[in-house]
Amino acid sequence: MRIAALQLSTLPLSNTKLDNYLQTCSQKGVRIVVLAEYVLNTFFKELKTMPKMLIAEQSRHKIEALSHYARSYNLIIVAPIVLIEEGKIYKAIGKFTPEGAEFVNQNFLINYEHWDEDGFFDNEKSDAISFIHFDYNGITYAAINGFDIHFDQVWIEMLKKGVDVVLVPSVSTFGSSQRWNEILKSRALLNSMYILRVNRVGTYNDDESLWKFYGETYLINPFGEIEKSLNSKEELLMISINKHEVTAARETWKFQEQLKVREII
Numbered sequence: 001m002r003i004a005a006l007q008l009s010t011l012p013l014s015n016t017k018l019d020n021y022l023q024t025c026s027q028k029g030v031r032i033v034v035l036a037e038y039v040l041n042t043f044f045k046e047l048k049t050m051p052k053m054l055i056a057e058q059s060r061h062k063i064e065a066l067s068h069y070a071r072s073y074n075l076i077i078v079a080p081i082v083l084i085e086e087g088k089i090y091k092a093i094g095k096f097t098p099e100g101a102e103f104v105n106q107n108f109l110i111n112y113e114h115w116d117e118d119g120f121f122d123n124e125k126s127d128a129i130s131f132i133h134f135d136y137n138g139i140t141y142a143a144i145n146g147f148d149i150h151f152d153q154v155w156i157e158m159l160k161k162g163v164d165v166v167l168v169p170s171v172s173t174f175g176s177s178q179r180w181n182e183i184l185k186s187r188a189l190l191n192s193m194y195i196l197r198v199n200r201v202g203t204y205n206d207d208e209s210l211w212k213f214y215g216e217t218y219l220i221n222p223f224g225e226i227e228k229s230l231n232s233k234e235e236l237l238m239i240s241i242n243k244h245e246v247t248a249a250r251e252t253w254k255f256q257e258q259l260k261v262r263e264i265i
Contacts, residue, residue, distance in 0.1 A: 001137055003165075004030040005237040007217045007230050008039050009202025013058075015065045021236060026073035030238060031136065035079035036200035036217075037146060037171035040066075043204050044117055044171075045211070047082065056084040063094065063101065070096040078132065078143045080106075080169050088122035093143050093169065095132045104132050106145040107154060114208075117147075129157040139164045139243050146170030146199075149183060155191055159256065159265045164246045165194040172199050173211050181226070189224030192249040192256065194241055196220075201234055222249035 004025045011018055025033050040062040041047060047055060059082050066077050077096040082089060083103060091109065095102045107129055111118035131154070132143040142163040148154045149168060158166065166187075172180055180197070188195045196219050204211040218229035219239045230237050250256055259265045 001032075001139055001241040001243075002028070002030045003032045003034070003196060003239055003241060004028075005034050005196055005198040005217045005219075005230075005239070006036070006039070007198065007201055007215050007233075007235045007237065008036065009200060009213070009234065010042050011039055011062070013061065015062075018065065019069065022069045022073050022075060022077070024236065025238070026075060028238060030075070032076045032078065032141070032167075034143070034167045034169060034196060034198045035077070036169045036198045037080045039200055040079055041082045043211070044115070044120070045204055045206060048120060052084055052087070052089060055082055055089065059083060063096075066094070066096040067101055070101075071098045074098055076134070076136065078167050078169070080145055089120070090123055091117060091121045091145070093132050093145060095134065095143065102132065104130050107131070107148050108151055110147050129153050131157070133158075133161055133163060139241060139246075141165045141167060143167040143169070146172065146197075149187065155187060156265070158193070159191060159259065163193060164243060165196065165241055168195060168197045170197060170199045171213060173213050177214060177216055184220055185224040185226065188220040188222060189249075189253075190255060192222045192246060192253060194219065194222055194246065196239070201232060222246050223252075 070077050081094045083092050091106045092103045105123045109118040140163050142158050184195050198217045200213045201215040202213050215232040217237050219227045221227050228239050
């Protein structure tokens with residue numbers, strides 16, 4: 001099973017670049033494509049200064065484009081998107097297929113003084129965990145926004161749903177690379193899952209600091225090892241997923257058996 005990760009900065013209004021990448025993916029036999037956070041929309045700090053009407057138009061334009069490309073190139077495209085509904089603004093992930101589009105809001109939002117998504121977006125604060133998940137060719141996939149990786153409740157729900165591959169669009173910056181690597185390698189090993197982390201590139205300048213999004217998109221196998229990775233430039237990563245490797249990891253470590261006998265999953 002072939003999957004592609006598009007490591008990009010925020011896309012321009014024109015869809016030419018996106019079209020070229022997705023056409024290449026289709027020609028190479030890729031069936032699932034993942035984009036990073038704040039690629040369809042401008043970065044969070046810029047969104048805060050934009051009228052909601054412009055944000056809604058930006059999102060509508062990209063939703064129409066991805067819906068079209070999913071049909072034209074027979075792809076499943078997973079991408080974070082900002083949604084405006086009845087005057088409220090939500091941070092979500094979209095799944096675009098030839099049959100249609102599905103959107104699920106992010107569970108947890110960053111609530112730091114310098115990066116307060118929690119105070120800006122209107123996502124519901126619920127004890128119910130939700131995320132995009134789907135089956136394709138005998139493999140179960142889930143997609144979560146980057147900040148959700150920090151919360152055990154999210155991973156427990158994925159175990160309950162039998163997830164084999166976790167798609168993680170992210171927008172990481174400020175020298176956090178090593179921390180992300182260690183967290184995700186541990187999550188992949190302990191849950192016997194593949195993790196495809198897709199980070200954006202580019203920069204954002206404000207009055208206080210330079211926000212540099214460092215890329216380093218990579219695939220981690222179910223044994224917690226990074227198999228393939230990119231550097232800090234705009235680039236396309238194509239990888240293969242093998243369900244037998246997931247099965248081998250679960251038979252080796254048997255972590256999920258411990259949870260099943262206790263009826264936790």
